[in-house]
Amino acid sequence: MANIRLVLEFDGSNYAGWQRQPNGLAVQQVVEEGLGRLLGASVTLISSGRTDAGVHARGMVANFHTERILPLAAYREGLNGLLPPDIAVQEATLVADDFHARFDARGKWYRYCLCLNPVRSPLNARYSWQLRANLDVAAMTAAAADLVGVHDFQAFRTSGCAARTTTREIFSIDLLAAEKLLYIDVRGSGFLRNMVRVMSGTLVEIGLGKRPVNDVKRLLLQDQGQAGRTAPPQGLCLMEVWY
The missing domain is CATH 3.30.70.580 (Pseudouridine synthase I, catalytic domain, N-terminal subdomain)
Structure with a gap:
């Protein structure tokens, strides 16, 4: 065997x-x-x-x-x-015979891709969320820093999540610009249902000025209110799993 x-x-x-x-x-x-x-x-x-x-x-x-x-x-x-x-x-x-892809995983790296272009971009449409407005990347970066660490991410999951605990550890979040693309790289121990997409949607709303930079701290403290929209699926990619 x-x-x-x-x-x-x-x-x-x-x-x-x-x-x-x-x-x-x-x-x-x-x-x-x-x-x-x-x-x-x-x-x-x-x-x-x-x-x-x-x-x-x-x-x-x-x-x-x-x-x-x-x-x-x-x-x-x-x-x-x-x-x-x-x-x-x-x-x-x-x-090894006892290797288990799920239970032995130590962490994952997800990348969410934004396309910042005022004109429709057919070649990027399949793998990114296109936004036709400018984003305040500095504000997004500051807000992303508040997500790093061990937190209760209950506000950053969607309905139907069957996780027994909503506490997770985020190792790092980096925003990387490449021409008209902006990558949100999230590395963590594990993720709730749609967690990265909700985090990305919340950061986008902060970048658009629809939320204050400190809104992430409020959401992590389970104050009233909901996180941002769930970012579209085509922008998300599982890059790597660590063991």
């Missing part, structure tokens, strides 16, 4: 998220079906987490156990030959 770890990259535009579900095609389903054809047996993937419909990934980690031992290249090149163009295995490695 072998335990194989995969690092997957995918464009989530055409999928109902990572996790298998009855009402839409999920990335997990497509990869499991490809593995089933490759190995001649059904396979269940254990993933490092979930992504919502329309969210992308460069570093989704998943593992599976198999009795059929193949060269590692087969789990990558062979599986990639069975996957659609918008999903690909970047790495395939043999790991």
